[in-house]
Amino acid sequence: MEFKTVVDSGCATVHLDGRLAYGVYPDFRAATLAALEHPAATRIQLDMSGVTFLDSSVLGMILYFNQKARAAHKELAIVRPSAQVAEVLKIVNFSKLVPILP
Template identity: 35%
Template sequence: MEIRTQLEESSARIVLAGRFEFSSHRSFREATEQILGRSAVEQLDVDLGAVSYLDSSALGMLLMLRDKAQSAGCVLRLASCSNAVKQVLDVANFQKLFTMV
């Protein structure tokens, strides 16, 4: 999976592309910890528009990120979900846990 980060004044965006699965755990954790370590970041968007596949471990990573973001006082949103990704998130009831834009 490819991960790009974009930082602005008080917001950040993580753009994911490819297969979001267990093998992405380390790079995803490093990218998110780096962003959440910045005290100025108040909002974090995870852009899933170019994700072709996500598995249950990816769902777990998003849940852990949600908890870490809340602890850091950061608003977390899932953005640009493709139809395939949206279907998986809907089955997992993520619309109740995340703001989706």
């Protein structure tokens, strides 16, 4: 599963989609690193509108990536979470850790 990264107006958007579990780590890593290392991107968004499933291992990946983004002085946000994703994020209070935008 490859995730598309698009950079526009200083914002890199990683389009995550489908079923996200531990096995997606190599693709998640590749897509988020591409966003992080893009010179024109000062903000990074994880677009989760197309995600049908995610478990806590993916939350761990996002938090780890958040640490890296902070270290690189880039803001990370989760945008457009699908209903299923939003429910999981809410249960674990994820909005206290990473901004979640509708």
